[in-house]
Amino acid sequence: MMNPLVQIFKALSDPNRIRIIKMLEIKPLCVCEITAILNLATSTVSKHLSILKEAGFIFEQKEGKWVNYHLNRATQQQEVRELLLLTLKNGINDPMIQADREKIKSVDRATICSG
Amino acid sequence: MMNPLVQIFKALSDPNRIRIIKMLEIKPLCVCEITAILNLATSTVSKHLSILKEAGFIFEQKEGKWVNYHLNRATQQQEVRELLLLTLKNGINDPMIQADREKIKSVDRATICSG
DNA sequence: CTTTCATTTCGTTAATGAGCGAAATGTACA
DNA sequence: TGTACATTTCGCTCATTAACGAAATGAAAG
Numbered sequence: 001m002m003n004p005l006v007q008i009f010k011a012l013s014d015p016n017r018i019r020i021i022k023m024l025e026i027k028p029l030c031v032c033e034i035t036a037i038l039n040l041a042t043s044t045v046s047k048h049l050s051i052l053k054e055a056g057f058i059f060e061q062k063e064g065k066w067v068n069y070h071l072n073r074a075t076q077q078q079e080v081r082e083l084l085l086l087t088l089k090n091g092i093n094d095p096m097i098q099a100d101r102e103k104i105k106s107v108d109r110a111t112i113c114s115g
Numbered sequence: 116m117m118n119p120l121v122q123i124f125k126a127l128s129d130p131n132r133i134r135i136i137k138m139l140e141i142k143p144l145c146v147c148e149i150t151a152i153l154n155l156a157t158s159t160v161s162k163h164l165s166i167l168k169e170a171g172f173i174f175e176q177k178e179g180k181w182v183n184y185h186l187n188r189a190t191q192q193q194e195v196r197e198l199l200l201l202t203l204k205n206g207i208n209d210p211m212i213q214a215d216r217e218k219i220k221s222v223d224r225a226t227i228c229s230g
Numbered sequence: 231c232t233t234t235c236a237t238t239t240c241g242t243t244a245a246t247g248a249g250c251g252a253a254a255t256g257t258a259c260a
Numbered sequence: 261t262g263t264a265c266a267t268t269t270c271g272c273t274c275a276t277t278a279a280c281g282a283a284a285t286g287a288a289a290g
Contacts, residue, residue, distance in 0.1 A: 005205050006130050013124035014278080015117075031237060041280050046238055048278090065236055065288060079201060086197055090120050113236065129248080146267060156250050161268055163248090180258060180266055228266065 011055035017048050022097050030066040032113035037103045056080040126170035132163050137212050141219050145181040147228035152218045171195040
């Protein structure tokens with residue numbers, strides 16, 4: 001339906017989606033954890049995740065009632081792999097990214113979800 | 116004003132801008148040549164070029180009454196350089212890209228502009 | 231089988247971006 | 261200086277996308 005390279009670039013051209021990728025670099029997270037950190041509606045975060053998944057950057061894995069999202073570091077799509085690496089290399093000094101990563105440490109899904 | 120990485124990805128997330136980059140791979144072109152090949156309004160093409168220029172992918176050089184746009188292959192911005200290479204590697208088999216490149220051969224700016 | 235709860239889908243609104251034509255700009259050249 | 265012409269900027273319209281809340285889904289656990 002769309003030039004695949006363009007689809008991949010579109011997936012990366014939103015600040016919240018970049019934040020998600022850089023959070024998942026630390027560890028896999030479920031939707032409600034990401035929601036708590038980004039401070040957005042759950043439905044919005046779910047949509048962002050589906051866009052990243054469609055493009056090939058992340059995959060999901062069910063764990064009990066949660067859906068954990070993982071970075072797809074070992075994807076067969078070479079462009080996706082290269083772009084993921086480029087994104088991970090970047091933005092280390094961005095205060096927003098650093099703050100997100102700090103929050104991840106103190107996030108507990110059992111407390112946050114259904115809070 | 117905006118996360119620089121996001122700005123770079125945004126610049127690449129439009130099919131016509133990808134076409135422009137892949138045309139400029141063949142040779143530098145002026146606005147009216149690009150306009151003739153993409154079949155868009157001049158003002159639209161000018162906007163696309165300014166977005167690519169802002170992001171660092173291309174630069175301009177005046178030649179008489181024409182403004183030639185060049186790929187910025189030697190840019191100091193490492194991410195831009197990497198993304199440019201990735202884009203150039205890709206889409207070689209896209210029929211649209213191939214058609215654009217065919218047209219470039221037969222385009223003569225003196226005839227096309229002010230036509 | 232029913233309840234619970236994380237997640238997704240749906241419908242809508244608001245913001246962003248692509249496209250156009252017309253007017254403005256700026257430069258080469260008569 | 262003035263004209264011609266490539267390009268840019270402006271104002272607008274239409275399409276796309278992000279965001280939300282509400283309703284639907286689906287799976288785990290009672």
